[in-house]
Amino acid sequence: xxxxxxxxxxxxxxxxxxxxxxxxxxxxxxxxxxxxxxxxxxxxxxxxxxxxxxxxxxxxxxxxxxxxxxxxxxxxxxxxxxxxxxxxxxxxxxxxxxxxxxxxxxxxxxxxxxxxxxxxxxxxxxxxxxxxxxxxxxxxxxxxxxxxxxxxxxxxxxxxxxxxxxxxxxxxxxxxxxxxxxxxxxxxxxxxxxxxxxxxxxxxxxxxxxxxxxxxxxxxxxxxxxxxxxxxxxxxxxxxxxxxxxxxxxxxxxxxxxxxxxxxxxxxxxxxxxxxxxxxxxxxxxxxxxx
Amino acid sequence: xxxxxxxxxxxxxxxxxxxxxxxxxxxxxxxxxxxxxxxxxxxxxxxxxxxxxxxxxxxxxxxxxxxxxxxxxxxxxxxxxxxxxxxxxxxxxxxxxxxxxxxxxxxxxxxxxxxxxxxxxxxxxxxxxxxxxxxxxxxxxxxxxxxxxxxxxxxxxxxxxxxxxxxxxxxxxxxxxxxxxxxxxxxxxxxxxxxxxxxxxxxxxxxxxxxxxxxxxxxxxxxxxxxxxxxxxxxxxxxxxxxxxxxxxxxxxxxxxxxxxxxxxxxxxxxxxxxxxxxxxxxxxxxxxxxxxxx
Numbered sequence: 001x002x003x004x005x006x007x008x009x010x011x012x013x014x015x016x017x018x019x020x021x022x023x024x025x026x027x028x029x030x031x032x033x034x035x036x037x038x039x040x041x042x043x044x045x046x047x048x049x050x051x052x053x054x055x056x057x058x059x060x061x062x063x064x065x066x067x068x069x070x071x072x073x074x075x076x077x078x079x080x081x082x083x084x085x086x087x088x089x090x091x092x093x094x095x096x097x098x099x100x101x102x103x104x105x106x107x108x109x110x111x112x113x114x115x116x117x118x119x120x121x122x123x124x125x126x127x128x129x130x131x132x133x134x135x136x137x138x139x140x141x142x143x144x145x146x147x148x149x150x151x152x153x154x155x156x157x158x159x160x161x162x163x164x165x166x167x168x169x170x171x172x173x174x175x176x177x178x179x180x181x182x183x184x185x186x187x188x189x190x191x192x193x194x195x196x197x198x199x200x201x202x203x204x205x206x207x208x209x210x211x212x213x214x215x216x217x218x219x220x221x222x223x224x225x226x227x228x229x230x231x232x233x234x235x236x237x238x239x240x241x242x243x244x245x246x247x248x249x250x251x252x253x254x255x256x257x258x259x260x261x262x263x264x265x266x267x268x269x270x271x272x273x274x275x276x277x278x279x280x281x282x283x284x285x286x287x288x289x290x291x
Numbered sequence: 292x293x294x295x296x297x298x299x300x301x302x303x304x305x306x307x308x309x310x311x312x313x314x315x316x317x318x319x320x321x322x323x324x325x326x327x328x329x330x331x332x333x334x335x336x337x338x339x340x341x342x343x344x345x346x347x348x349x350x351x352x353x354x355x356x357x358x359x360x361x362x363x364x365x366x367x368x369x370x371x372x373x374x375x376x377x378x379x380x381x382x383x384x385x386x387x388x389x390x391x392x393x394x395x396x397x398x399x400x401x402x403x404x405x406x407x408x409x410x411x412x413x414x415x416x417x418x419x420x421x422x423x424x425x426x427x428x429x430x431x432x433x434x435x436x437x438x439x440x441x442x443x444x445x446x447x448x449x450x451x452x453x454x455x456x457x458x459x460x461x462x463x464x465x466x467x468x469x470x471x472x473x474x475x476x477x478x479x480x481x482x483x484x485x486x487x488x489x490x491x492x493x494x495x496x497x498x499x500x501x502x503x504x505x506x507x508x509x510x511x512x513x514x515x516x517x518x519x520x521x522x523x524x525x526x527x528x529x530x531x532x533x534x535x536x537x538x539x540x541x542x543x544x545x546x547x548x549x550x551x552x553x554x555x556x557x558x559x560x561x562x563x564x565x566x567x568x569x570x571x572x573x574x575x576x577x578x579x580x581x582x583x584x585x586x
Contacts, residue, residue: 081568086385092564099561099564103557220392220396267397270397271393273389273393274394278373290383290386
């Protein structure tokens, strides 16, 4: 019993590590305050779900397609918001999130709206079906490891340094002849790709998705993780994911009804977000300020 | 006549949005940050009037007055506890925006925790059969709301144009540094406009509570609308944000001619998106004078 609960927690942590490190790529390293990350997460989840239910494509193909499809949205979002910075960009991307959310909710012929889509198949790779949660945990862990490894190498490379240069002074980069728009959309597309595959992992784990999993509240959770961990640090995001996801689990030991548990979790996250901004704006290991 | 009905619905929606938008716009003009939690104060006020009037059985007008005062006080408290320390630290606008989204979620969930997820209704005025106007239907309550909002907006306009405090506010909005130099206490003006803005959210909350059921999560939707209205009209301009709000109310009500009504929020945000990209100063916003006056 306690084992199953631990495995569940670890799977969720794995998925959120992918989400938070990929968001940190956009916010922390590239300086794009993207509040639409949850929309990417949702697009990945819906695309993966719809493809695996309506087509015979093997899971790995569906998985990659979910990521690629989402990264197209990342490109389009950046294309639309290229001129915006700081709080403008935050608002526009928040808007993107609401638009995608209302599409999930209202495009009922495709998404079944608020009813959600049940019966999403467990993934299978080369004939092996990830039926047990333990096997799924290993799968998620491998993917999370690959994502973090990729991001680590990318951000250590000269390309990663260029992204940070775009964050620190976009104009100077332009003067030096760099195509900053290209760097920004590439960063956003990579970030979206990983959010998309995280969505796919989530959908095939829970085997049911509905729009409420991708609402404003989810943004607060991921944003809190990234800010608590600190900007421009993968280590911080990983540590913060574990801490932030474990904190509300303490509430479970008080045997509270779910009508209290839900809001209490959100209150904890929101308070944490406000307090970290006020008293420790660089989080655990952050290198730069939000702005 | 569906056109008349949509027009009426648009004007009613626009009135509520305008009330949310002017408060937001007043706060933005002097303080220069996006107070996204403004919508949550509308929700909190709706629950306040529900508590005072429906639960405690106080006189309605006294409850309304109390709600407005408490809302203003809560606004002051949030400003003092969260925004002021952040501003002192010279935090960027992005930080203030993220903090305000945090406050929004915090307040919404507090309401959810205290009052539960089921909808509440104030029940001050019984819902009566609507009156037919040129083929459209409007309830007496809705007429009261529209008239009340228009009167309030006129008072506000008069206050901003003629009163000393209003003029000072416009001076700070126009150029905070210059205002400081000529001896205006810009900090005090910022506080005051925050309190007045939140009190306006309190009034909006009361009207919303009369017109529809109260839900903990309604603030976000209202905030999106009020905010979009403010941006469309020009966020630093109070008349602009009124104009933008009515425009938004009309556009989204006529929009559901083509789209399912669930897309109302999406229409608002597409509009917001377009204005942010192509005309960030809005329709009546100040242009070109100071760069930071965009948005």
